[in-house]
Amino acid sequence: MRQRGPGALFGTSLGLFVVLFYALLPVLWLLSVSLKTPATVSDKKFLPQDVTLDNYTTLFDGGLDSPLLRPLINSISIALIATVIAVTLASFTAYAIARLDFPGKAVILAGALAIAMFPPISVVGPLFDMWRTLGLYDTYLGLIIPYLTFALPLAIYTLVAFFREIPWELEQAAQVDGATPWQAFRKIILPLAAPGVFTAAILVFIFAWNDFVFAITLTSSDSARTVPAALAFFTGDSQFTAPTGNIAAAAILVTIPIIVFVLIFQRRIVAGLTAGAVKG
């Protein structure tokens, strides 16, 4: 990063602040709602008047059978596995499309897009029938596979866009300079591919994390139910009372794995060229 004058420093600090405010205000609101008592949850104030941690503690009542614990574990596992597989498969495909010459590129890209664009609500019905027949209903695999299907197009497109920008001839140049093909690949190409790969990983993870339609249709118990679906099972004090506090608390808690995941991965979305020092 370059040295800038005080004007730029002020500008970026202001920008920083505005960005954080914009991103976090509704999150703070959720946090505030999660700390409110049932009597004051609708008091129309931003800050809670009566702070309580009940909304959080009741989420873990019952240990492994608690409303949130097992779904949380399910969500993390399923999203991680789906992300790893999706990014791997998409990388292979994107590499082929970006670097190799073969008929059918257009078909694969167009087909992938078409597949991802079909309204999920029409797909879950037949998928439900399929999975029941195949015994995949209410299992990890039963969710991972649809997540792969619907995340692969995005991952492929993202990676193709980034792989296309990689100057592949650098690899050749490095080999001419005496590096082995594997060294060339590892030291030159991989760092250049990193921004794309980690971006794709974050996008796939969040997609799997956030999905509701598949989760609620293809699961029937805590064996594989993820958090968004589990929220639909939260109850308030009575049939008609919305469990607002609990839902807000769950949403806040469930954001923590996301924060961790993104914190780790975003570090890799950095200029890869400077690392290789292969300019000019």
Added chain:
Amino acid sequence: MGVPAVKKRGRGGPKQTSDRTKAERKLAFLLCAPAVFVMLLVTIYPILYAIVLSVQKVDLRFPEESGFVGLHNYKAVLTSPLWWQDVFNTTFVTVVSVAIELVLGMILALVMHRALFGRGLIRTAVLIPYGIVTVVAAFAWFFAFDPSSGFVNSLPFIADDKAWFGDRGSAFSVIIMTEIWKTTPFMALLLLAGLATIDEGLYEAAKVDGANAWQRFYRITLPLLKPALLVALLFRTLDAFRVFDSIFIMTRGSQDTESVSILGYNQLISRLNLGLGSAVSVLIFILVLAIAFVFVRGFGTATPGTQGEKR
């Protein structure tokens, strides 16, 4: 894995030996096969099934009445003013939110890229909205704006009992604001990654040549961001067109804010009219494909060509 073997690109130029071309193709198919297989496995049957259903009269509640009806369902949908109203609503929400997200995303990406300190913190903070469970995010916004529970009406300059969801204009505003808040990070992330691949040296050279900030942005940044930008736009638009949760949670589609996805849900799930619902789904699919077509043709997004080199 055969990665080192066929590193050298096959370009237009002098024809490669057919052996190499064949080896390249074989490798390409090997690499693509797993992804293609996974994608088809899940969707072939459901999509075909939906298409078949759409030309039949099928209502789960009345199992004795079923049969082939040709394009009757499609006719019913396309001649219904409700369908066109919803298409308009959906297009409106899509265009407005994507346009704003584009500008906002670009600004966010620049801030994230150029931040002098706290980069990790900012990037993570910016992505939090995208990572919050969608239904809860929509609910949080609803809860904030609803006159009976939210703090928005206590803000200065806003009437205490303004019914945000009682009027089409204000309802749309809240819905669009929610969509923008939730998905701008997606745009910003892709643009950030794009920015990360731009060689700093180009900016240096441009500065030496006397270009100002705006010129540097317009002539260096934007063109080099094109691939990432177009992927972001394409997917964001296609997703925005299928908006469901925000609208459903806030107004359930009332005040004429209904989207085509809600319409599909009503026919398919509430009425269990699978024939009509599938027709709606197929029509949504066709519309979405048309949008994708426009993007790919018009802007050249990820055009699958033989070109390996860009710039």
Added chain:
Amino acid sequence: MRRGILIVIASAALVGGLLACGGDGSSGGGPVTLRWFIFNEPSGAPQKIAQRCSQQSGGRYEIKFEFLPSQADQQREQLVRRLGAEDSSLDLLGLDVVWTGEFANAGWIEPVPASTAKIVSDKVFSSVLETARFEDRLYTVPIWSNTQLLWYRKDLVPSAPKTWDEMIDMGEKIGRTKGRIQVQANRYEGLVVWVNQLIASAGTSVLSGPKTVKLDKAPTEKALGIIGRLSRSSVAAPNLTTSNEDSARLGFEAGNSAFQINYPFVYPSAKSNAPEIFKNMAAAQYPAVDDQHPVKPPIGGINLGVSAYSKHKAEAFAATECLVKPANQLEVATLGGLPPVREDLYDEPEIDKVYPTFAQQIRESIKNAAPRPSESPAYQDLSLAIQRAVHPTTQIDPKNLDPAYDKLRKNVEKAVKREGLL
């Protein structure tokens, strides 16, 4: 770092795999397992009576729970998917009162055998039984009911109003800071309840047969007029167009309302959340449309259905006979505040404890209730049609009701024929 990620993933998969390994153990021989699909009633009352009945069955069956989502729409979606797939693992179903016709016509629930029907209909309110019948046969077993009362602030209002117009007058006199009227008018099933009861209380009905629309003009317009008047009144809640049972309760507990139309759950809620308001809270009958026609309050609740694909229908029906025994109905009322379906139970002292001062109100309310037009298997279409026609209720002009009437009639006719998009 890559290795780190791999380790994390491997452990996650391991943990997940272990946890996912909890399959259900169906025992061969021994009691039959009956799976009861119902939402998780927060009081735990269904669990208690199910346990009791399992014990009392003498080893014949054991009731296990499979919970459904908390919202009615989503419950229905889950049930429909599995019944549509002829899933044999469903035995007992906790059905909303308006699903009977739909599920029966689709062949998803088994008609109640005559012997069971005799036992479970004994002394049950006729209005409740109406919700359990389809084409004159009993298809479901009523287990608990529900109805709406008019709750008012006795410190602001000397005596309860008898009609809607009276109530609006009273509210407007008190003024909008304290005199608001809370109802349910969002575009959802609750709105259909309101509309239906007003139409019924005006002397007509939505349908006069499973496929014939009634909606006589004059009474329907009277009902619509009341809706329009209330919606445009100064004492309508500001969030009227997104109001539901919960927001009505919250509005009343916040102290800005003199009236609310709601289910009895608001009573214990106010007791714990808003004791100041609770001190002055009183209950009265659902308001009438005018004094020429008897008031028809709403009816809700849960009916038990036995899945047509169940492998243990005999045991399931035996279980229903036990679950609706008077002692169990009283248990449900005591634990969950849910009104029993048998009329004679309202003389029991336990009911007075659950509903102090208004037990008889509830009894009268259920007795006089008019169900929604759920005898039509296309009830969901009707519901959507009515919602679309009437929402937002502020659009109804009390001085010019013809357009509102025409819209409602047109939509309902389309729905009954099940044509077009809704």
